[in-house]
Amino acid sequence: MSKAGRSRPPRSSYRCQSCGHQEAKWHGRCPACGEWDALVEEVAAKPGQPLPAGAAASVPVRIDKVEALDHGARVPCGIAEVDRVLGGGLVGGAFLLLGGDPGVGKSTLLVQMLAGFAAHDPSPGGAPGPSAGAGAAPILYVSGEESVSQTALRARRVGAVTPRLMLLAETNLERILAHAAQMQPAVLAIDSIQTLFSDALDSIPGSVGQVRECAGRLMAYAKSTGVPTILVGHVTKEGQIAGPKTLEHVVDAVVYFEGEGGSPYRILRAHKNRFGSTQEMGVFEMRSSGLREVENPSELFLAERPVGAPGSVVVASAEGSRPILVEVQALVAPPSAGVGRRTAAGVDGNRLALLLAVLAQRASCDVLTEDVFVNVAGGLRVAEPAIDLGVACAVASSAHGRAIDARTLLFGEVGLTGEVRAVNFADVRLAEAAKLGFERCLLPKQNHARLDHHHGLELVPIERLAQALSLL
Missing domain, CATH: 3.40.50.300 (P-loop containing nucleotide triphosphate hydrolases)
Incomplete structure (x- = not known):
């Protein structure tokens, strides 16, 4: 077969994802902007080239004539x-x-x-x-x-x-x-x-x-x-x-x-x-x-929880509309290298550093020079700020060597001035806690004022982080 009769695949080019520069061959570094590993292969379209399969040409349509997609089906x-x-x-x-x-x-x-x-x-x-x-x-x-x-x-x-x-x-x-x-x-x-x-x-x-x-x-x-x-x-x-x-x-x-x-x-x-x-x-x-x-993830994550151990606190988290009770563990130890180290597993490390500063300045619990380790048991990662109160109290519990009552639950966001702010889905968090046998809950005062049901729990409204530490 002659060369003219052979079918050739479409030629491809390489375009930089940072500056848009185009090259015929791949380069590890873009010659135009110097960005590394930014050239991506693309098909070089020719004039008059047919559209790929499934990519039919579109025409403008009046919005009131468009049939809406029913997401309920x-x-x-x-x-x-x-x-x-x-x-x-x-x-x-x-x-x-x-x-x-x-x-x-x-x-x-x-x-x-x-x-x-x-x-x-x-x-x-x-x-x-x-x-x-x-x-x-x-x-x-x-x-x-x-x-x-x-x-x-x-x-x-x-x-x-x-x-x-x-x-x-x-x-x-x-x-x-x-x-x-x-x-x-x-x-x-x-x-x-x-x-x-x-x-x-x-x-x-x-x-x-x-x-x-x-x-x-x-x-x-x-x-x-x-x-x-x-x-x-x-x-x-x-x-x-x-x-x-x-x-x-x-x-x-x-x-x-x-x-x-x-x-x-x-x-x-x-x-x-x-x-x-x-x-x-x-x-x-x-x-x-x-x-x-x-x-029931809450029951799973609390199955091996130690009772009476300093630094162990149960917090009520909510993933979407689903409440999940998890154990937050904290350990405060003397610094190993002369400077306090922060290690967080399952919680945001920057959020932990913020809470340690608030504990030192607003709650008379200074552990900034100590090694602080915080872990969410079970390998779960929790990103919402509703666990702030639990993390801070777990650190204070470990620092003072005093355990928190195993039947007590905590949730609430902690601000930079030491205030405890309200969070969403307080009612479903309390319902999950009551189902698992908890008896007392420390929660933001604003959440307490909006509740219709206590779910058989002793509710303690909290305004300041220092107030929570003194009660616990």
Whole structure:
């Protein structure tokens, strides 16, 4: 065949993500602005080049003529912890990214989710309900890291075998889209995005250019067909190359699956969600038979709590509308290097430094020259300021060597002047505490004034941090 008759892939170029400079070849450093590792491969479009598949030309439409998307018509997967984080289930045409460290259990969670979707009828535009059986649309699971037999073995182990779940071992994007166009699945899942490659680019799978190109084509497919599409992405050490950070601006929702090394418990959080809240959290336990939902995380995190130990305090946190009681542990020790050191696990280190300064200036508990260690038991990370009062009291308890009553609960935000400020969801926090057998609660005075029910607890309103320390 002559050279003129051979089909050549489209030429690609490399564009700097900082200044926009374009080069014909990749460079480690941008020649224009000097930024390192900023050149990303892109397809060099030619004049008159046809649009890619799924990217039909758009026309202006009057806003009053546009049919609004009904976010209430969601498809649940039957796993309550997942549905809570997603806002009730998947929306038609949603583009979801499931991220997490390698080996945390993303593929196990995904296959259990797909089996749950198969138990309903998640056809685009269809209402949730029992599966329509053999006539229902299939669910396509594309695995680029494992063979079909390996994926089937995992599905059997976790009890996720269903006739509607179709498996495909493929890494070529064009062939995946061709199978999807032929099958018209109810849900499309890709595991994982960094294994895919497109013939439009010459770079290797997992490069930034391939990840962006494949994600853009899959997004066009999801939006044009209304098929919910789930991507799996690994988090690298920097969180950039072939990781979810590269895709966050493209997808509708970013859900992270987190777990501490050696711990069987996993946390599912939404960092971005166009169709729901980003404050919800799901808790799972990894077992040999798959992931099991933890229905009462508070009881789990308090199971091994020591009684009568200085520096141990129970605080009421709220992840979204869900109350979770956790144990905050603090240890104050003589400085090991002559200068006080701060170590925080599960809480913000900057917030801890602020609370130590407030304790010294406003509550006559100066530990600024000591080594201070603070830990949230169970490997949970808590970011809300409602745990400020608990953290400060735990540090003071350890510094004075006096334990806080094990049946006492605390919550409240601490300000720089030592005041204790009100927080949200005080009523649900107290209800959770009463269910677990707590008898007394120290809470902000403003929250106490707005309460309608005490839930059988002795409530102690607090205005200042020093007042809380004297009572405890």
